[in-house]
Amino acid sequence: MTPPQRKRRHPGQEPPPPPPPPRAAEPGGEEQGRPKNPERLYVITGPDGARAELDLVTLIVAREEIPPSVTPEQATLLRLCTSPLSVAELSAYLGLPFSAMTVLITELITAGLVQARAPIVRQALPDRSILEAVMHGLQKL
């Protein structure tokens, strides 16, 4: 029996990207060598002015005791992330879509109530020690 046959594609073969969505996207902020992504919506500014983006696996940690001034929704979220939890896990536990989750979290970051720990993403010059750490961790499974 002969399997069906695929034909290889190559980088940059994509059709031209669709026009940006009507919602205002934060422009720019492109790191070197990464493709332009018109749909990058979740750019946030930390207390130190550093720009960070909320990823599915950005780890969110509550900074301190929950102040009485917060809304019940915020209190719930703060209780969930007394130990670090990814945005994806928060979204799953709270039953909220990812983008709604990022709105809530961004408010808390702006208020200085939570800290966001950025993920390590694929890079042109990857940190080999990270790859090695992952291999080592998997070996122990």
Place this chain on the structure above:
Amino acid sequence: MDFKSSDTIPGPRTEDHLPQTAQAAVKIVIVGGFGVGKTTMVGSVSEIRPLTTEETMTQAGVGVDDNYGSDSKTATTVAMDFGRISITDRLVLYLFGTPGQERFWFLWNGLFEGALGAVVLVDTRRLEVSFDVIGRLEERGVPFAVAVNSFPDAPRYPVEELRTALDLAPDIPIVECDARRRSSSRDVLMTLMRFLHSLAMTGALV
């Protein structure tokens, strides 16, 4: 934003809490056509009960005559299964399995761009259901390994025949697996990691 009253909110079980020292996370995406075993693989290696997150995607540029007011844009809810593996007390690995229509996964901002790499699951009874996603990974320069899920009644092809059929570059790893078994799924992830490491050594990673 109305989620349920705070005392009924489910949260992580005690054993599912990450240590305070957890500094950063990395992610790997598991892709493949309908029913190839993506959810099974995420579940078999995850240390937490697999969870689901979702997002509503508006597919821009679909309606050619885009008249506002009448809702001509297609909004689709994209759900994503995911699991987690603690690597060290500082580093966490998340695995995302992507059900549904693959063209929507690629609208998920940063999912593939930020991932260390991807695992493509294929089922030799229906190889063609994984063709499109492989092409999309190639277009975006996302490094991947191919795992052939060994369903009992599936035809078995020699690896080189599969490589030809899938038109894969000679260096792309192809391994057999049983996604239901943790050790087998772990070995698939190890294969991907070794491949990524070799790309890093040769400076070939995009």
